[in-house]
Amino acid sequence: MSKVLLVEDDQSIADMISIYLSEENYTVYCAANGEQGKELFSRHEPDVVILDLMLPDTNGIELCKHFRTVSNVPIMIVSAKSEVSERVNALMIGADDYLCKPFSMRELAARTSALLRRSALTQAVRPAAEDPVPMETKDIVLDLEKRGIYLHGQAVETTYSEFEIMKNFWLHPGKVFSREELLNKIRGIDSFVTERSVDVHITNLRKKIETDPKEPKYIKTVWGVGYKFEMPMKAN
Template identity: 35%
Template structure:
């Protein structure tokens, strides 16, 4: 689990449940996002990594059980299901589809907090030890830049190949998040002594990085242009342990 605040996604189609629950969980130091349906969940999962998902079973369109199975098979994010269905068969069905816990409605939010902590502790204790070698990496948005393997990974498991120049450029940007770096500074930080690089090549490398990060070139969300000044990475960056 990444360092820093635990990221929880609360999914419920009822705002009167979703909103207050998110506020309540936030009081316990959790970084909470919300979604009302499966479409909203998939959109958020494409942009961010979460440590745990609290998922209502009865959703409009694609239901929570189907979404739980997808998350289990493809993303391996722990899921706590919420449901008004309290029969043992319903609970068993949810657990067999990959849920880590099952909470019936109505519930005491204090119980949900306790169950979230229990699931995260259990998974943390079961996690394999980190390799002794390597230099950790950086987590930002839905991505991890692994500095030991020099590779870029999405939280859905995809690995994106980076050229040596693209890797050095992204490495510099994650080390200086939310800071405008002008072209001259970027060239100083990314160009090796033996290489000859022209100023405009930075623009080309940024354009390529945007494509690999899925950033809209016309309205970039992550790699933003400060006109006349340079570029910045607009994201919260967390240093991962070695």
């Protein structure tokens, strides 16, 4: 049974979500503020987080950042703020989905299921045995089983969506992906993400793995089409 951490200070909304998801066979842990959210997160290690932006003791953005420093768990933001800038900001700080209030319980459950399904599928992937490049010769290494990215042997923290994009690059080096193709890899059911979201994720990935993000040597822009990944190699 999947575990959901719900951080929501509106008790009526929290009760509705908790009851509905419980009927959908989820175990739901509810927190009314950021401190409780951190405590329950550490104690129960949830499979997905549903996080309200407006909390009494902290900004949900800051709490999302905190979760991202310790885990790659899928995070869905729920908020009454529907501005594009708010959605893009949520992506940039680590959210994987964004649902505007008011919303239907059915849609919330569908998106939660989509995040968990994609997470489970990714964790089931194993590195290819026929990898033609010895692991020790790569500047960048992806551990698909542990969902880890390593740059020169050092772990790189990524969001769920960033890793999904990087995974597709890694499995298909040199292949040119359109924004729409990459979008389909991270989109939930009727999700808010757009092709602009892909650009945000690419920008974030470049900041994390490129020496000079403005002159990338790994994640290349193919003008008018999309992006491609060039397999990194150490100099002999």
